[in-house]
């Protein structure tokens with residue numbers, strides 16, 4: 145989505161609105177003035193007194209200017225000041241008239257937005273109902289049998305013709321429809337799925353690596369005939385996508401059957417999963433809690449076992465956070481390994497050269513991720529997108545038996561992990577130790593500066609202008625209202641608010657993040673930021689090399705699935721994932737445990753110095769029993785195979801522990 149696609153009118157409207165809203169109080173003050181402008185002086189004086197001595201100087205300048213201005217107007221003789229009512233009436237009428245116009249245009253605009261959203265909702269609902277009515281009938285015993293297969297088993301049966309692709313599709317469609325009624329992860333079913341499945345059932349196609357495997361796809365992936373909105377209804381205006389994106393083409397070429405498109409948060413830059421078009425998705429383990437985001441629909445559908453392989457994307461944790469909250473596996477590849485032409489990042493305002501999003505697979509075991517990566521890293525994809533480095537899957541690295549030297553950390557130095565998360569890491573490390581790997585403590589560098597000074601500044605380098613402009617023609621989801629509202633203020637007020645928030649939250653990061661979202665300023669500042677990112681990567685790499693590490697294992701996130709609507713108070717946790725986007729290191733998640741009653745009791749000792757910690761204490765001391773915990777496995781750039789190997793080692797190590 146390019147800037148040019150943002151209608152000029154919307155942007156002008158937004159700018160005018162802001163200008164007007166912030167100047168009108170002054171206009172009204174003028175309207176309330178007597179002929180000498182006394183009232184203005186009085187009001188300004190009292191305001192200035194409140195702000196303090198420093199502002200008095202400013203007051204003198206301003207009030208002198210006003211007096212001069214009014215005197216000047218009187219001198220011109222445009223109106224008779226003895227009856228100065230006229231001036232006030234004129235100004236008041238202009239202000240009220242403009243407000244009425246604004247109100248009218250707001251109501252008119254809202255009606256259009258709501259109509260656009262309703263139209264899309266109706267079409268999605270119709271599509272779901274259509275599938276419910278016309279779903280291929282498969283006996284329930286057969287459905288259960290298919291759903292109980294793991295990926296390898298399902299693929300083997302499909303290949304042998306013991307299960308047809310049409311049956312597999314129907315089984316997952318049935319399960320998805322049932323689970324969707326409780327979790328709302330579906331955006332819409334893929335209408336062509338049945339035709340694709342029938343094609344897979346041709347004998348000549350059975351050898352394709354993913355033949356007949358039903359796959360779920362995040363809404364932002366380009367698919368011919370479908371909208372990719374990232375939860376922004378304004379993007380519905382541009383119609384459906386004309387051509388499949390690279391990964392969808394590759395998946396179809398390999399025989400996979402995309403069967404549903406799944407939900408995302410509005411704007412895809414938060415880890416709530418709610419937007420005004422498709423609504424709110426909830427967590428399969430606890431319906432009062434969220435599935436994470438932005439690939440939240442994928443997290444929920446996989447967590448509910450209604451999909452066997454899903455595809456999401458990640459620029460700050462959007463594959464890893466939902467995996468962690470929903471207890472599923474994922475791989476966030478190095479940005480570039482799978483290219484950048486598969487999914488909509490309405491993020492084009494967010495797509496910059498420093499920190500890039502990447503598509504990636506999500507699944508219910510490591511083997512599926514391995515098979516998915518092996519399959520898609522194929523000549524067909526390298527030809528389709530020559531910008532993707534033609535590096536096939538390195539089986540040798542994945543299958544190597546060499547003992548590994550693995551770094552680990554329990555805290556990144558900012559938000560402390562809750563006890564359940566710490567215990568999850570304990571278990572992963574113990575499993576690795578039992579498998580004779582060497583463990584080395586690793587201290588991560590300053591994540592506070594990394595998050596606000598590098599991640600936020602890069603992602604919102606334009607002062608969030610591009611994304612915020614889109615809201616001039618859209619509704620705002622309650623999960624992000626606060627942040628959108630804040631951006632309606634002039635920058636100097638936002639800056640002021642950021643300092644207040646540091647003071648209120650006792651947390652430097654909150655204020656720093658707010659200021660970072662005001663953008664970098666100039667090209668020179670952007671170059672400086674580029675230099676800082678390069679420097680950060682260099683020094684991190686050096687630390688890694690000094691310790692001669694093969695990989696790092698650490699918490700994916702400091703807490704588990706939060707109640708829906710609570711993410712806005714908990715953003716701080718995101719340093720654990722954004723670190724590896726800033727570094728552009730591949731990282732994957734492995735579920736290791738679930739929160740226990742003992743973990744919940746241990747929350748009594750959780751710190752509560754910063755606001756974010758107080759909220760964590762509030763939201764995770766109870767009602768978290770049974771929620772999944774994963775660990776994050778990290779490798780050097782382009783070493784996805786090493787990450788997957790470590791993930792497999794963790795999976796095996798934890799399984800051994802549970803058996804013993």
Ligand SMILES: CCCCCC/C=C\CCCCCCCC(=O)NCCO
Nearest residue numbers: 412413414438457458459460461462501
């Ligand atoms: C208007 C909403 C802006 C919220 C700004 C909060 C600032 C930083 C938090 C970053 C949270 C990142 C969540 C994950 C984003 C992600 O990976 N998206 C994937 C897009 O493909």
